[in-house]
Amino acid sequence: MKAKKRVMTTSAGVPTPKRTPTVRKIKPAWVGPSSVSSATTSGKRPTTTRPGEVGADPARGMDPIAALGIGDVAGSASPDGLRASRAGIDAGMVDLSVDLGRGLVLENPVMVASGTFGYGVEYGEVVDVERLGAICCKGTTLRPRQGNRPPRVTETPAGMLNSIGLQNPGVDAVIERYAGLWAGWRVPVIVNVAGESIDDYVAVVRRLESVPGVAGVELNISCPNVGKGGLQFAIDRDAAAAVTRAVRAATDLPLIVKLSPNVADVRPIAQAVADAGADALSAINTLSGMALRADRTGPFLGNTYGGLSGPAIKPVALRIVYEVAQVVDIPIVAIGGITCLDDVLDYLAAGAVAVQVGTAIFADPTLPIRLVDDLRAECASRGLAAYGALVGTALPQRPGPPVSKGAEYRP
Amino acid sequence: MRLIDAELVESRRILPGQWIQWYHAPALAASVRAGQFVHVRTGDWSGLVLRRPFTVNTADAATGIVSIHFREVGRGTAWLTHLRAGDRLDMLGPLGQGFQVDPRSRHLLLVAGGLGIADVRLLVDEAIRDGRQVVLLFGARDASEVYPSSFLPDELEYVVATDDGSVGHHGLVTDLVLDYEAWSDQAFACGPLPMLGTLAALAAGRTKRLGVATLGRKRGAGRPIPIGSAQARRKAYLQVAMEQNMGCAVGACLGCVVWGVEGPQRVCREGPVFAANEIDWEAAVGAGAHKR
Ligand SMILES: Cc1cc2nc3c(=O)[nH]c(=O)nc-3n(C[C@H](O)[C@H](O)[C@H](O)COP(=O)(O)O)c2cc1C
Numbered sequence: 107m108k109a110k111k112r113v114m115t116t117s118a119g120v121p122t123p124k125r126t127p128t129v130r131k132i133k134p135a136w137v138g139p140s141s142v143s144s145a146t147t148s149g150k151r152p153t154t155t156r157p158g159e160v161g162a163d164p165a166r167g168m169d170p171i172a173a174l175g176i177g178d179v180a181g182s183a184s185p186d187g188l189r190a191s192r193a194g195i196d197a198g199m200v201d202l203s204v205d206l207g208r209g210l211v212l213e214n215p216v217m218v219a220s221g222t223f224g225y226g227v228e229y230g231e232v233v234d235v236e237r238l239g240a241i242c243c244k245g246t247t248l249r250p251r252q253g254n255r256p257p258r259v260t261e262t263p264a265g266m267l268n269s270i271g272l273q274n275p276g277v278d279a280v281i282e283r284y285a286g287l288w289a290g291w292r293v294p295v296i297v298n299v300a301g302e303s304i305d306d307y308v309a310v311v312r313r314l315e316s317v318p319g320v321a322g323v324e325l326n327i328s329c330p331n332v333g334k335g336g337l338q339f340a341i342d343r344d345a346a347a348a349v350t351r352a353v354r355a356a357t358d359l360p361l362i363v364k365l366s367p368n369v370a371d372v373r374p375i376a377q378a379v380a381d382a383g384a385d386a387l388s389a390i391n392t393l394s395g396m397a398l399r400a401d402r403t404g405p406f407l408g409n410t411y412g413g414l415s416g417p418a419i420k421p422v423a424l425r426i427v428y429e430v431a432q433v434v435d436i437p438i439v440a441i442g443g444i445t446c447l448d449d450v451l452d453y454l455a456a457g458a459v460a461v462q463v464g465t466a467i468f469a470d471p472t473l474p475i476r477l478v479d480d481l482r483a484e485c486a487s488r489g490l491a492a493y494g495a496l497v498g499t500a501l502p503q504r505p506g507p508p509v510s511k512g513a514e515y516r517p
Numbered sequence: 518m519r520l521i522d523a524e525l526v527e528s529r530r531i532l533p534g535q536w537i538q539w540y541h542a543p544a545l546a547a548s549v550r551a552g553q554f555v556h557v558r559t560g561d562w563s564g565l566v567l568r569r570p571f572t573v574n575t576a577d578a579a580t581g582i583v584s585i586h587f588r589e590v591g592r593g594t595a596w597l598t599h600l601r602a603g604d605r606l607d608m609l610g611p612l613g614q615g616f617q618v619d620p621r622s623r624h625l626l627l628v629a630g631g632l633g634i635a636d637v638r639l640l641v642d643e644a645i646r647d648g649r650q651v652v653l654l655f656g657a658r659d660a661s662e663v664y665p666s667s668f669l670p671d672e673l674e675y676v677v678a679t680d681d682g683s684v685g686h687h688g689l690v691t692d693l694v695l696d697y698e699a700w701s702d703q704a705f706a707c708g709p710l711p712m713l714g715t716l717a718a719l720a721a722g723r724t725k726r727l728g729v730a731t732l733g734r735k736r737g738a739g740r741p742i743p744i745g746s747a748q749a750r751r752k753a754y755l756q757v758a759m760e761q762n763m764g765c766a767v768g769a770c771l772g773c774v775v776w777g778v779e780g781p782q783r784v785c786r787e788g789p790v791f792a793a794n795e796i797d798w799e800a801a802v803g804a805g806a807h808k809r
């Protein structure tokens with residue numbers, strides 16, 4: 107029954123020489139369509155060539171798209187795949203699979219974001235969860251949490267604020283109630299993990315290790331670190347790296363670390379987390395914000411502050427993905443305000459290999475699945491057998507000089 | 518629960534700023550129970566990202582028509598008022614737990630404050646259809662906000678209170694409740710939190726005041742009924758429909774909670790209808806007194 111793909115590949119760390127000491131090399135596959143164009147001109151390739159791998163540069167030792175696991179076997183052993191790639195192909199043949207590292211292979215790159223899709227069961231028959239790329243479940247802590255006092259959500263211009271406060275039944279209850287169900291699903295479920303200390307995170311992840319139905323973990327590091335006076339892990343480079351390292355040492359599960367936008371410069375944090383052993387990064391979590399009561403007698407949310415999400419944050423998230431993509435060479439999962447295919451294409455162009463849809467699900471629960479179809483159709487109409495050629499097209503071809511100032515503010 | 522493509526049949530402003538809209542949505546009309554709601558997608562032309570929850574106000578399975586009753590309070594509801602007959606609306610529903618009427622209850626007391634009438638309106642129809650006697654106590658600020666009796670069935674006893682005395686009882690609707698507490702087998706309410714809190718306090722003292730046993734098995738046989746279960750709610754004298762801002766409306770985001778005696782309760786999933794004794798009234802009235 108369990109057909110989840112946990113294929114080990116060698117893709118995690120293709121060593122690439124750094125061009126500059128401080129700025130890492132851009133992943134070659136993510137840059138430009140040149141890697142695909144060679145495919146269309148190489149009519150003499152054996153018919154067993156995989157369309158997703160076309161354009162492999164032998165000089166690099168390994169096809170970069172394949173290295174990222176984007177695109178795999180659609181139309182393999184079929185000459186049609188190549189012929190079609192010249193001028194539009196059948197959408198059914200487009201392969202949207204992606205490998206986020208350590209064998210976490212998604213059938214498509216459209217995931218649902220933590221906190222907006224519960225445990226995958228709440229939308230019932232309204233959403234066919236099996237067609238999603240992956241599900242990130244609600245933030246899970248070691249012990250049950252009741253969360254913040256209401257009200258917890260309010261709409262804002264092109265967005266919303268939430269202050270749920272990590273309400274959840276605790277990791278043991280999550281495993282008991284849902285893991286059995288997840289194990290029977292084809293869609294991988296990634297458990298979003300939160301904690302107040304490194305020990306918390308490690309303890310949660312240890313419990314998730316080798317539980318059937320748990321395909322990976324996503325660390326929500328936008329949590330106060332009790333050991334450091336409540337300073338969030340996500341805004342403290344050393345703490346972010348330390349928690350990543352500790353979790354990495356504790357588990358073989360695929361490990362995604364989720365970055366916070368509430369920092370001056372996200373790049374050193376992203377680098378530190380990548381160096382500490384994260385398999386992939388996701389970005390971004392919500393932006394800190396607040397709203398007032400209608401009579402302006404105080405804050406509206408029971409918790410005073412909340413996290414801003416929705417289309418309003420997309421430019422911020424796009425900037426962060428763009429910045430992070432230039433300094434790490436592990437896969438990036440983009441999150442923030444996605445409501446349509448153009449948003450997905452923007453994030454891919456900025457260097458992400460997958461996306462998560464959050465707030466938009468509330469208005470349009472079937473959106474993520476439609477985005478899968480839309481992306482497939484987009485690839486087909488461009489004659490792409492896989493979407494790797496769409497990744498990183500907006501990144502600078504050469505890394506610029508290292509920037510040592512804070513977040514680059516571009517007025 | 519499903520996504521429903523509803524077609525607007527008629528839209529009428531029934532009171533200043535208050536509208537009732539009738540939609541053709543046969544699947545919903547056939548399945549919705551009193552107290553349940555739909556989550557309505559508004560146009561996103563002005564950056565609205567959340568749906569709006571509306572209790573189903575009336576439902577007629579024979580014609581496939583359902584109605585919603587709302588006040589124009591923001592851009593989402595303003596958008597709704599501009600819809601014309603034939604326009605389509607995306608509704609997710611029916612959602613949540615409705616009212617639980619004990620089959621043995623003969624006399625139902627319904628209490629509504631202002632727009633809270635929308636939450637109990639369908640219960641009026643269901644109860645009368647089932648041959649029960651219904652009294653509806655309705656409270657409003659003044660005569661201009663009083664729900665028109667022409668929208669209510671004749672079988673109903675409709676008693677009005679206004680804050681300024683311009684119609685009916687001069688004072689709070691909760692003043693009227695004691696007159697009916699002995700007569701009624703069960704009570705159902707929706708309205709502002711302070712009103713619900715007062716009703717909950719009254720309900721808690723009722724058994725003692727009346728010196729009678731409540732409905733249900735007298736002997737202690739059987740297992741204790743878990744709080745929040747449909748059975749426990751059926752046995753409760755007072756059920757209340759709660760309101761809260763919502764995100765998903767299906768139980769996924771935990772955005773819509775009110776505080777219960779056993780911790781946070783999702784209005785969209787465990788509610789919107791709760792037995793009054795499930796709610797931590799001190800916390801609920803304190804937190805919800807301010808609307809945005
Ligand atoms: C109601 C709500 C609850 C959330 N809960 C979590 C959570 O538990 N853990 C987490 O890492 N992110 C959480 N998030 C953040 C989202 O996963 C996502 O990063 C953010 O909403 C931005 O994406 P969006 O604009 O598509 O919503 C939550 C967001 C919302 C709106």
Ligand code: FES
Nearest residue numbers: 764765766771785
């Ligand atoms: S509105 Fe999302 S849980 Fe109730």
